[in-house]
Structure formats: C-alpha cells, structure tokens
Amino acid sequence: MTANERPISQTRAFFSPIGRLRMLAGDPALDFANTLHWREGVEVDFLPDYRALNDWSVPARLLREDERCILVDIARVHPQDAHAAHRAAIALRNAWRQNLAQRIGSWSLYSPESKQAAPLAPLLTSALGDPRLLISPTAGASEKEPHVLFLPVARVALAIASLELIPGDRKLGRCEGDPCGGFFLNNSRSKPRRWCSMDSCGNRAKVRGFRSRFVAGEVKDRDR
Numbered sequence: 001m002t003a004n005e006r007p008i009s010q011t012r013a014f015f016s017p018i019g020r021l022r023m024l025a026g027d028p029a030l031d032f033a034n035t036l037h038w039r040e041g042v043e044v045d046f047l048p049d050y051r052a053l054n055d056w057s058v059p060a061r062l063l064r065e066d067e068r069c070i071l072v073d074i075a076r077v078h079p080q081d082a083h084a085a086h087r088a089a090i091a092l093r094n095a096w097r098q099n100l101a102q103r104i105g106s107w108s109l110y111s112p113e114s115k116q117a118a119p120l121a122p123l124l125t126s127a128l129g130d131p132r133l134l135i136s137p138t139a140g141a142s143e144k145e146p147h148v149l150f151l152p153v154a155r156v157a158l159a160i161a162s163l164e165l166i167p168g169d170r171k172l173g174r175c176e177g178d179p180c181g182g183f184f185l186n187n188s189r190s191k192p193r194r195w196c197s198m199d200s201c202g203n204r205a206k207v208r209g210f211r212s213r214f215v216a217g218e219v220k221d222r223d224r
C-alpha cells in the first residue's frame with residue numbers, strides 16, 4: 001500500500017496552530033523539505049520557531065517524545081540557543097529544497113564535485129559534527145547544556161545524509177498539484193506517483209480535469 005492509498009487515519013501528522021501537516025513523503029528528510037508548504041494558494045511555514053521544529057520532529061520520527069520534553073525544558077532556559085538551532089534548521093531546509101528541486105525523477109548521490117544549487121555539504125557536516133546524537137531519557141545536568149538544543153537539526157541532517165550518501169534504488173518525485181510541489185519518494189514502477197496524496201491534490205486535479213473536459217464538450221452525458 002502506498003502513502004497515496006493509505007487511509008487518512010493511518011498517516012502520521014503534525015498538528016500545528018496553522019493546521020495539519022501529514023507525513024506523506026515516505027522519508028523524514030523529504031517530510032522536512034515539505035514543512036514549507038502551500039495552503040489555499042499561500043506559502044506557509046510549518047516550522048516558524050524552535051518549538052514547532054521540536055514538536056514536528058516527533059511525528060516525523062526524528063525525536064522521541066521524552067527527548068522532545070527534555071528539549072522544551074532546556075529551550076525555556078536558553079531561548080537564544082533555541083533560536084540559533086531553529087535558524088540552522090531553516091538554513092539546512094532552504095539548501096535541501098533547492099537541491100531537491102533540481103533532480104526530480106532521479107536520485108544522484110551526493111558528490112563534493114557535483115554542482116549544487118545551494119551548498120548542502122557544509123551544513124550537513126556542521127550539523128553532524130557533534131557526536132552527541134542521543135539524549136538519555138534520564139539525562140543528567142551535564143547533558144542539559146544548551147548545545148543539546150541542536151539535536152533536532154542533527155537528526156534531520158542524519159536523515160538527509162542517509163538519502164544523499166547511502167546508495168538505494170529510489171527516485172524523487174514532486175506533487176503535480178498546483179500550487180503544491182510536495183516532495184516524495186517515487187518508488188512505484190508500475191504506476192508512478194503523481195500526487196502527495198490522492199485525497200487532496202490528486203482529487204483536486206481530477207475535479208479540475210473533469211471541469212475542463214466538460215467545458216470543452218468532451219464529457220458525454222453518461223460520464224456525468
């Protein structure tokens with residue numbers, strides 16, 4: 001069963017003050033790219049601050065709930081560091097999205113020599129430079145340093161690096177919904193995936209197609 005066919009109730013989602021964002025991409029690195037999205041013709045950012053990044057990371061399966069709670073506590077004490085971690089995440093997302101937009105339909109492995117739309121390598125290196133990719137559920141005072149606030153950024157970088165560096169038989173797709181452009185893994189050989197979800201963008205496109213054929217007089221009475 002593909003993400004397109006999966007019932008809505010089974011799809012993981014991030015519930016934010018601006019609405020629900022489902023994890024439809026088939027990979028957390030691509031779900032991260034899709035946190036900048038469209039709603040009713042307007043571009044919206046589902047990660048406007050550190051709190052949102054932290055909250056989103058749980059349904060994205062990049063953070064555990066107990067880790068999120070620890071980070072909420074540390075962010076409360078060190079808001080400037082939380083802000084810096086959020087800025088780092090957004091810089092990574094911008095570079096990641098620009099790189100993705102260049103290679104729809106293919107998945108070329110990252111190479112330092114390859115021409116990149118935006119410099120991704122230094123951002124990944126920086127985010128993964130700290131070996132502390134884990135917090136113990138019983139984190140002591142020494143583990144609650146402000147630098148731990150970069151944990152969600154490191155986990156996202158890890159997900160991106162996994163797609164970029166580990167060879168696999170996969171293709172990148174982009175939703176044809178206008179405007180949507182959500183990224184996803186396009187794994188189906190028999191029936192290439194065209195939409196981020198059939199019940200939203202796919203449905204809208206069907207209705208639009210039916211309307212335009214109707215106007216053009218191509219739809220017969222029996223089709224109505």
Ligand SMILES: [Zn+2]
Pocket residue numbers: 175176177180181182195196197201
């Ligand atoms: Zn879409």
